[in-house]
Amino acid sequence: MNSTFFLIAAYLAIWAGIFGYLLVTGRHQQRLARRLEMLEERISRTEAGQ
Amino acid sequence: MRSAWLVIRKDLRAELRRPQAMIAMLFFGFLLLVILDVAVPAGTEITPETGAGILWVAITFSSVLGLGRSFDREKENHCLEGLLLSPLSPEGLFGAKMAVNCIFMGLAELAILPLFFILYGDAFLRSLPALALVLLLANSGFAATGTLFAAITAGADRNEALLPMLFFPLVMPLIAMAVRATGMIFAGAPLPEYSSWLQVMAAFTLIFTGLGFLVSRHIFRD
Amino acid sequence: MIPRTRNPEPVLITCTALLFAAAVYAVFFHAPAERVMGLVQKIFYFHLSCALVAFLSFTTACISGVAYLVSRDLKWDVLGAAAVEIGLVFTTLVLATGMLWGRPVWNAWWTWDPRLTTSLILWFIFAAYFILRAAVEKRQQRAAYCAVMAIAGFVDVPIVFLSARLWRSIHPVVIRADGVNMAPPMLTALLVSLAAFAALWGVLLRRRVRILAMAEQIRILEHRLDREPAQARRARY
Structure with missing residues (x-):
């Protein structure tokens, strides 16, 4: 029985799915946070300049 | 209620004058039946189940063409706003459009069915009364869901193939x-054998009409 | 909108990771191997957990859809979108593990069993949710349409299940009305897996909601800076 192969494949799929999704959302979050920081900095600069 | 009836009459009359939706539905339905006939290897005997599958592929795909057009006329002339300013309630508008779609689909099926019997054998012909019942249930279910989502796609910005x-x-x-x-039905089964299917179909129709x-x-x- | 206080996410993730470690231990060392199916049966614990968490997501999406239509508060739209996306991820995992389990046990990758059919159609419906989301520009309109889609999809579930059950089912029924049909150590393993997945679900949902809120915040700030409508950096959902 090579059913162990399927067991391993299934668990690999689950881990790949979970970690992949965590990674993607994490990077997305970081990107947005950076952008947000930049924008806020720019806003505070323009408002200070006025 | 009266204004909903007016919308139905308006749509039917407009369709009579310039039958855009009907032509699209019929032409597409015919084409599908012919394509499926070509796709089935020559000489294959069409079993009742295969026949049913072919018929419903044709009906489903042709009906989505009609459903997709159900709000076209209003969009072209920007009269959806006008309709909503009139005493007609949104619920009335939904009901009217659903009825119109039901009628269109029924009419299209009246033409698609004969071609189906011509191409795939008239042995299926004896099951016509029971088939009418299934068609009625399926049409109203399609019309309820389809009208709801046709309204949504009509409002979407990018709506090619969205419906x-x-x-x-x-x-x-x-x-x-x-x-x-x-x-x-094509295999000649009596009503009790498939009545549970009909019940679930009726439940589907009721739920989606209510949701709409x-x-x-x-x-x-x- | 986004609190600047200490981020509790690392703590939450650590707790989830610990739960997962416990779940893996319980599944592989505590629970006995099943008599008929053998080791493959160990797919079951995570498979069922994924399925329940996916269902939880879609329930959340439906409820927030209703809440949006009633209150017209966009925060419900954000919650709904986050829930549907997570639900879609877990449904994909359910389908994948289901196929990998079905192949050795039923000798077929796929059968038109009620539960499989329901998961597949659910997957289609909620994938369509994102196609719809991408097709509507105006925030309010998109939220209303998506709310309707989420409700319609959720309402469809019992009908799909009922219609599919009129076919013969070969999927094992584990949880019946009259109690759970398995050995106690197996039940422990299942419950621990469930807890782990529920925690993961919470982490993901929280993160996804925050991402959507940040994207919203960025939109507002960009608007304030009075830049050209940024097509290039339009927030991706």
Whole structure:
């Protein structure tokens, strides 16, 4: 029985799915946070300049 | 109620004058039947189940063309706003459009069925009365779901092929049940054998008609 | 909108990771191998957990859809979108593990069993949700349409299940009305897996909601800076 192969494949799929999704959302979050920081900095600069 | 009736009359009359939706539905339905006939290897005997499948593929795909057009006329002339300013309630508008779609689909099927019997054998002909019942249930279910999502796609900004993508996943159970019931009818089964399918189809229709009426206010508002 | 206080996410993730470690231990060392299916049966614990968490997501999406239509508060739209996306991820995992389990046990990758059919159609419906989301520009309108889609999809579930059950089912029924049909150590393993997945679900939902809120915040700030409508950096959902 090579059913162990399927067991391993299934668990690999689950881990790949979970970690992949965590990674993607994490990077997305970081990107947005950076952008947000930049924008806020720019806003505070323009408002200070006025 | 009266204004909903007026919308139905208006749509039917406009269709009589310039039968855009009907022509699209019929032409596409005919084409599908012919394509499927070509796709089945020559000399293959069409079993009742295969016949049912072919018939429902043709009906489903032709009906989505008609459904997709149900709000076209209003969009072209910007008169959806006008309709909503009139005393007609959003629920009334939904009901009227659903009825119109039901009628169109029924008419298209009146033409698609004869061609189906010509191409795939008139042995299926004896099952016509029971088939009419299945068609009625499926049409109203399609019309309820289809009108709801036609209204949504009419409001969307990018709506090419959007309706089939939203509509087909939701009506998949209805199609599956219609195919099964039709297959049994073609095979000559008595009513009790497939009545449970019909009941679930009726439940589907009721649920989605109710949902359509409940949310029509939110759909047409935006 | 986004609190600047200490981020509790690392703590939440650590707790989830610990739960997962416990779940893996319980599944592989505590629970006995099943008599008929053998080791493959160990797919079951995570498979069922994924399925329940996916269902939880879609329930959340339906409820927030209703809440949006009633209150017209965009925060419900954000919650709904986050829930549907997570639900879609877990449904994909359910389908994948289901196929990998079905192949050795039923000798077929796929059968038209009620539960499989329901998961597949659910997957289609909620994938369509994102196609719809991408097709509507106006925030309010998109929220209303998506709310209707989420409700319609959720309402469709019992019908799909019922219609599919009229076919013969070969999927094992584990949880019946009259109690759970398995050995106690197996039940422990299942419950621990469930807890782990529920925690993961919470982490993901929280993160996804925050991402959507940040994207919203960025939109507002960009608007304030009075830049050209940024097509290039339009927030991706």
